[in-house]
Every structure is written in C-alpha cells, then in structure tokens.
Amino acid sequence: xxxxxxxxxxxxxxxxxxxxxxxxxxxxxxxxxxxxxxxxxxxxxxxxxxxxxxxxxxxxxxxxxxxxxxxxxxxxxxxxxxxxxxxxxxxxxxxxxxxxxxxxxxxxxxxxxxxxxxxxxxxxxxxxxxxxxxxxxxxxxxxxxxxxxxxxxxxxxxxxxxxxxxxxxxxxxxxxxxxxxxxxxxxxxxxxxxxxxxxxxxxxxxxxxxxxxxxxxxxxxxxxxxxxxxxxxxxxxxxxxxxxxxxxxxxxxxxxxxxxxxxxxxxxxxxxxxxxxxxxxxxx
Numbered sequence: 001x002x003x004x005x006x007x008x009x010x011x012x013x014x015x016x017x018x019x020x021x022x023x024x025x026x027x028x029x030x031x032x033x034x035x036x037x038x039x040x041x042x043x044x045x046x047x048x049x050x051x052x053x054x055x056x057x058x059x060x061x062x063x064x065x066x067x068x069x070x071x072x073x074x075x076x077x078x079x080x081x082x083x084x085x086x087x088x089x090x091x092x093x094x095x096x097x098x099x100x101x102x103x104x105x106x107x108x109x110x111x112x113x114x115x116x117x118x119x120x121x122x123x124x125x126x127x128x129x130x131x132x133x134x135x136x137x138x139x140x141x142x143x144x145x146x147x148x149x150x151x152x153x154x155x156x157x158x159x160x161x162x163x164x165x166x167x168x169x170x171x172x173x174x175x176x177x178x179x180x181x182x183x184x185x186x187x188x189x190x191x192x193x194x195x196x197x198x199x200x201x202x203x204x205x206x207x208x209x210x211x212x213x214x215x216x217x218x219x220x221x222x223x224x225x226x227x228x229x230x231x232x233x234x235x236x237x238x239x240x241x242x243x244x245x246x247x248x249x250x251x252x253x254x255x256x257x258x259x260x261x262x263x264x265x266x267x268x269x270x271x272x273x274x275x276x277x278x279x280x281x282x283x284x
Contacts (some may be wrong), residue, residue, distance in 0.1 A: 003067055004076035004284070006100035006227075007130040007169045009044045010203035012284050013226040019217075019277030022046035022205075023270060024082060024231035026053055029259045030238065030266070031066050035073050037270035043283050045274070046227065048080040049098075051089050060096035067097060076284050080132070082229070090120045090131075100130035102172070106137040110158060117166040125167075132227075135162045136174030138207045156195045163200050170227060172205035179208045180232055188216045190223060197224035205229065210236075214276055221277055228277055234269060241265040 013020045021038075023046070025031045031047050038045035047066050049059055063079065070077035080100040084090035085107075093101040103120040105113035117133045124131045136154030154173040163171060173196055175189040186208075197204060203226040209217065210232035217228065241262035245251050251258055 003070035003073075003099065004044065004078050005130055006046060006078035006080050006132075007203075009046065009076055009078050009284065010170055010205075010226045013044070013282070014203045014224065016282045017222065017224065018226075018280065018282045019221040019228050020044055020046055020226060021270065021273045021277055022048050022078075022080065022227050022229045023234055023273075024048055024050055024229070025062075025066070026050075026235075027057075027062070028065050028069075029263075030234070031062075031069055033263060033266040034270050035069055035075075035077055036263075037267045037274060038075050038077065039073060040267070041271060041274045041278075041281060042075060043274055043278050043281055044076040044078070045270075046078040046080055048082045048229070050082050050231070051084055051093070059093070059098075063093075063097040067099065080130075084120075087116060087119055091123055094124060094127055094129050098129070100132070102132040102134070103168075104134045104172075106134040106172075106174070110135075110162070114162060114165050117162075117168055121167045130169045132170045132172060132205060133162070133166060133168040134172040134174075134205075134207075135159055138172065138174045139178050150189075153189060153192060154196060156192070156199055159196050160199050163202055168202065170203040170205050171200060172207050172229075175206075177206055177208040177212065180210075182211050186212050186216070188212065188220060190216070190219055193220055193223045193225060203227060210234075217276060228273075230273055233273075234266070237265055237269045238262060 023034045066079045081093035081098040083104045090101045090103045105116040137152045175192050205227040207229045209228045
C-alpha cells in the first residue's frame with residue numbers, strides 16, 4: 001500500500017470521530033512494532049520522530065526507512081516529523097524526505113507564529129507536504145504551571161484566525177496537556193476542545209497523551225480530537241521491558257535479540273492505545 005498522507009488519515013478520522021495514535025519512534029525496531037500493531041488491528045497509524053534525535057542519528061535515514069516500511073504495510077501508515085521549532089528544522093525535514101512536518105511556533109507571539117507557520121506551509125505545499133502547527137503552548141509535565149495555567153491554553157478565537165491565516169493542515173492545541181511525565185494528574189479542558197472543534201474545520205491534535213486518564217482521552221475523541229501523540233509511555237515500555245530481561249539475567253550480550261525479545265510488549269502497548277482511540281476499528 002502506498003504510504004498514506006497524514007492529512008488524509010486525520011481528515012478521515014475527524015469525519016468519522018475516531019482517534020489516530022501517533023507514536024514517537026527512534027529506530028527501525030520501534031517503527032516496525034508500531035506498524036505491526038496497526039496491521040494486527042487493521043487500522044491507520046502514524047509514526048513520528050522528534051528532531052532532537054538528530055543528535056544520535058541522521059533523521060533522513062530514519063525517514064527513508066519509515067517511508068519504505070509504510071509503503072510495504074497493509075494498512076495506511078503516515079510518517080511525520082514532530083516539533084520542528086524553527087523554519088530551518090521544518091524545511092530540513094522536508095528535504096530529508098518527511099511527507100509531513102510540524103512547525104512549532106507556540107512560544108512566539110501570535111503574529112510571529114502565524115508568519116513562521118505561513119512560511120513553512122508555503123514551502124511544504126510546493127512539494128505536497130502536510131503541515132501541523134501549534135497554537136497555545138504545550139509545556140512540560142514536570143511543571144505544574146504548564147499544566148494548570150490557562151494563559152497557555154489555546155483561545156477559540158485565536159484558533160480560528162490562525163487556521164485562516166496560515167493554511168496549516170492540522171492544529172495542535174493546549175488544553176491542560178503537557179509533554180513528558182506529569183507531576184500531577186492532568187485535567188483536560190473538555191469544554192475548550194468542544195468549542196474549538198465547533199469553530200475550526202481542520203483536524204485537531206493532542207500532544208502529551210502519555211498518562212492522561214483513559215476516560216479523558218475517550219471524551220477527547222468523542223469531542224472531535226483526531227491525532228493523539230504518544231511518546232513517554234512507549235519509550236517507558238521499551239525501557240521497562242529491557243530492564244526486566246537484564247535484571248532476570250536474560251540478556252547475553254545480543255542486542256539484536258534483546259530488541260526482538262521485547263517485541264510483543266511493545267506491540268501490545270500500541271494495540272491498547274489503538275483500541276482506546278479507535279474501538280470500532282475504523283479504517284480507510
């Protein structure tokens with residue numbers, strides 16, 4: 001199956017009111033396990049990469065591998081570059097072969113964010129690349145202020161103007177969610193999600209979905225959120241699975257076998273998230 005456009009996956013999800021898991025990955029194995037989970041469930045999935053991983057490996061090789069695996073998958077798989085905080089990173093992602101990129105100008109004043117996003121969209125459209133943007137600011141879960149301070153939350157009227165002015169394909173919003181482990185249980189502003197969904201006609205994205213209570217995630221799906229970013233829990237599953245084998249002295253120095261041995265735990269984790277977000281198994 002040709003690799004699916006992230007925009008098409010999310011538009012279909014928005015129209016049919018189901019959520020799509022967007023799992024952050026870091027190597028070929030973690031991509032493979034995400035795709036295999038989606039193939040078992042017969043539903044669309046998105047694999048994505050954080051630009052900061054370029055400190056450890058060249059992202060263009062991961063983009064190539066992920067796109068190749070997506071094209072060979074039996075279900076729709078989108079490939080996406082997460083959190084590009086500068087024009088150079090986003091356009092570099094396009095150059096490296098990512099068919100979808102995020103431009104994150106959320107720490108900038110509104111108009112600067114608009115201009116940055118517009119500039120990336122202008123380049124992306126030439127090459128048929130999808131663009132996710134962020135409005136409001138999704139901070140880190142280790143900072144209570146980032147979770148509770150509504151000054152960081154996305155304003156409905158700003159979301160409408162932002163989408164109209166930038167032409168982005170999807171919009172990440174701040175509604176009490178945060179990245180990384182949470183120091184307290186988050187409490188999503190569901191009314192805000194509902195209000196933004198009513199006014200904005202493109203797919204909405206929820207970052208920082210790891211450890212958000214399942215009932216809140218289900219309600220976010222019901223209210224029309226479409227893309228759910230998951231990183232911390234997936235990496236935690238990998239770490240804990242490896243740790244368990246080392247502590248049980250099951251590791252004999254074969255790193256390839258170790259990554260294979262944790263395969264089922266990784267796949268099972270993704271399947272649980274898929275079933276939470278898309279219980280009726282909508283596909284394209």
